[in-house]
Amino acid sequence: MRVFVIAGEPSGDKLGAALMQGLRAVGPAELSFRGIGGPRMIEEGLDSLFDMDEISVMGISEILSQYRALKRRIRETAETVLREKPDVLVTIDLPEFSLRVAKLVKASSDIRVVHYVAPTVWAWRPGRAAKMAAHVDQVLALFPFEPPYMEAAGMRCDFVGHPVVTDPQAGPEDVAQFRAAHGLGDAPMMLVLPGSRRSEVTRLAPVFGEVVRIMAAERPDLRFVLPAAGPVAGLVQELVADWPGAPIVLDPRDTQGDAALIKRSAFAAADLALAASGTVSLELAAAGTPMVIAYDMNWISRQIIGRLLKVDTVTLVNLVSQTRAVPEFIGKDCLPGPIAQALLKVLDAPQDQARAMALTMDRLGLGGEAPGIRAARAVLDGMNGS
Template sequence: MKVFLIAGEPSGDRLGAALMAGLKTLVDDIEFLGVGGSAMTAEGLQSQFPMSELSIMGIAEVAPKYFHLKRRIRETAEAVIGANPDVLITIDSPDFCLRVARIVKEDEVEGLTFGHDIPTVHYVAPSVWAWRPKRAEKMAQWIDHVLALLPFEPPYMEAAGMSCDFVGHPVVAEPVASDAEAQAFRELHGVDDGPLILALPGSRKGEVTRLADRFGKSLGRVQHDHPSLKVALPVAQGVEGLVRDVTVNWPVRPILIPAEQADQKRVAFRAADVALAASGTVSLELAAAGTPMVIAYDMNWLSRLLIGRLLKVDTVTLVNLVSETRVVPEFLGRDCAPDLIAPALLSTLADPSAQKDAMALTMDRLGKRGEAPGLRAARSVLDVVTQRQAI
């Protein structure tokens, strides 16, 4: 069996590696081709070019490399067609991956290269349930099957004309620190009986810049009620200096955990009594650790205006969505303010029980007690290949 995979960023590389590992347990004779990073390379992929070429974001970053990326899209599509694999698997990074799939499918339709119809699988469904629902219909022109991370996504993909399987979220397979490790962390940093709050102001410079002052002031208000408060802040790669600068005047100086200390970050997630976090998949990481949270986020005024008009859901927190509750407080846009955030932190510290139940339900619904997501994804891919070969 010949499989062509494309990943464009580290999260996709990890998904691809788990999928490859799953395929290797199910198929004796398998060959991997495509584009990936170090995790996929470790599973046997020889990347066509460094994945880092695709790990760029934003107009300012993309514009200077536009023609180079366009050439890479064409080169990758030609490599797919030339290899004639049993399946093409594109992993997230839709701006690159779906353009490759489009060229492959259009060349097939026009008979420019050969007549074999390569089945196309896309790993990670677009969040059409939140905004821009037309993305799924557009994607269906070139994608046959979708591997979904969230249990409520398949109906949206099927309505657009693609088959779709929920395969579980990778967060359920990530290691979680033990209670003993968490207690040792608290003792090391002198937490004692006072609360430990985890501050997570984002991983990008813009997020940290916008949120840091509001996070600091919110924590200062909590300290008024809890004088022995401690704060831990795992620092994302690339924003170390900025985080040090913007937290120097916080009322509570945080315990900074460097990006390279992933094990300590994991322990801090488990050790904290509550987290104040920017919006995103971090809510699932916190749920996996059993740490209740308050979500706060803001963006520039134009993005706030546009996304506010397009948003189709009443919450952006994945724990709320997956558990079908609204127990995680969130303060977005103009509501991202210390006078609102601080009372929510205090209330959550006082009684986290509702969140604890919702987080446990979320992990169960994401596949915690089932097969590993990579193996479930592998089974789904094999079903697609088998069905296509039977036609």
């Protein structure tokens, strides 16, 4: 069996590697993997056409500035797929690149195309599903509420579980070591997570900083910890320099210790978190950390997205659990006072979110078959025409 698989960013590399492991576990004995991927997929045996970073481009201006190079890579990738005629083409997220490759492949062949990670048509731009259906046979969905949207457009869609359910969690010893290492003792602790991109951090830091001032005044014993993403760790250090409460910035570039374990330990040790919108809400739920979500964007994006948005919450825990247990403050509502009041309520009554977080993890597949295995079974089943 020959599998051509495309991923263009770290999250896709993680999904791709797990899928490859799954195919080796439940697929035929003879397997080969060709395509585009990162270090995890290459470690699993992928023969990558070129460095994944070449297509890991986000944002309209960035895409436009590299348009010619991306267009050339799209054409080259599609030509390679058509020439090598794999049994299946699996594209993982990154629709700006992968779905364009799929479109070219389908225009000249009947190669089966599977797209891993359903587009958020339930939130905005529902027409994307119908456009995908012209050149995608099957979709692998991370969330249990997504298949009906894809099936309505004419594609097979399998819910295969979310990778967050397989992420390791810190234990009591890890938490104790983390608290001791940072002099936290048994003080209540709040995580501050302003995002992983410079634009997010720059925009949210002033608001989050004011929230910290309010929280420090209301709860003088509260400690603040910021697990920073590597690309923005230096920026975070600069922006929090004048925050009260001597916030602790966890810099993953620090070579002392396991950065991933330190982050997991921080999540498990925290009593609550203030976080930017995104998949971090699922990481917090996996760690059992109650949260408040806040996010803002530039004025133009706020106007456009506000008009297109089809749901009344963007927090994944709320969507998966079908509750509104996690308070969120988005766009014009991203204001320090209301955010701080919500955090104080969560700190005093954290159990209110516990059931929604547990339900979310259950619905995403915690305790069941690993998502990589489920994804592999779905791909094989689709190829068999089931």
